[in-house]
Amino acid sequence: MTDHRRTFRARTLSSLAAVTLSAFALAGCGPTTVESAPPAATAIEAPRAQETNTPAAATTPSKTAESKKPAPAPKKEKPAAKGTALALLETTPVKGRAPKTGYDRDEFGSGWQDPDRNGCDARNDILARDLVNETFRPGTNNCIVTSGTLADPFTATTIRFVRGNATSTAVQIDHVIPLSLAWQTGAQQLAPNQREAFANDPLNLLAVDGPTNGSKSDSDAATWLPPNRAFRCEYVALQTAVKAKYKLWMTSAEKAAIARVLSSCPDQPVPDDDGGVTVPLAAKPKAEPKAAPEPETPALQEPAPGGDIFYQNCSAVKAAGKAPIRAGDPGWEPKFDRDGDGLGCES
DSSP states (O other): OHHHHHHHHHHHHHHHHHHHHHHHHHHHHSOSOSTTSOOGGGOOOOOOOOOOSSOOGGGSOOTTTSOOOOOOOOOOOOOOOTTBHHHHHHTOOBOOOOOOTTOOGGGGOSSOOOTTOSSSOHHHHHHHHHEEEEEEOTTSSSOSEEEEEEEOTTTSOEEEEEOSTTTGGGEEEEESSOHHHHHHTTGGGSOHHHHHHHHHOGGGEEEEEHHHHHHHTTOOTTTOOOSOGGGHHHHHHHHHHHHHHTTOOBOHHHHHHHHHHHHTOTTOBOOOOOSSOOOOOOOOOOOOOOOOOOOOOOOOOOOOOOTTOOOSSHHHHHHTTOOSEETTSTTOOGGGOSSSSSEEOOO
């Protein structure tokens, strides 16, 4: 314990000596008078920096020091579901409209045909399909529709149909893809029997309001859509299905318009094709019968010589019953023609 105290005392003395020496050193180096220091009362206060709302530079983060965030990756569009009209639309080729040159209604057959061979033409088939409370002409095996009621898809109105010259046009049969439009988007390349099937295919036919159908004319989806917005998804789905069935193309504007409609109903299914009409194989044109060659005009032949028949004189000719004998007759001899008129043994 004594050693510990000595050690502590020695450390204390050393510390005091060091403090004393430091005090002397400071006193020797300091000023000798106090007048050199300005009085505290007369000291001039430095002007304060003008206050601003700008944050101090030291607290502003450096733009160059910031690490740039990577741009977000573009969202991948979800592929259209299989079996939807949108998926079928993606497979439809795009081209411009071909010229309308050569178009005629008769290029699609003469009037309504019976493509499903059920004994009724396509117009009556569609009326029977789309009308309710329909009646039929007696004796036609429920074929010719005489009246009925249509829930019109184009206008969402109810229309009464009565067959007659002045009333039938209230309900018309619409070609979902108009024939003229089809002609300009690939139907020119179809065979005549395929175009006829197209014009009578139930997939491409709807019973609709007559005046509204007239306003549609041969428009595509880029220039005309049904006034009834609730039907538009089904309408463009039908158009897509028909064009796919007959391998027709769309214009870029037409395809874009259909895509816009289907974007509001991406699950719109491809319509059922239950009309019983398949696209027929292209019928080979019948070979035109070759014209029979015109009979050749036989060349005039020189009179055959008398051959083995020989008459000694006119008496022999007369005896053979060949008088008068003519030039070219068997047994003719110039000697029989005394007057040169081509007849011999005349008397």
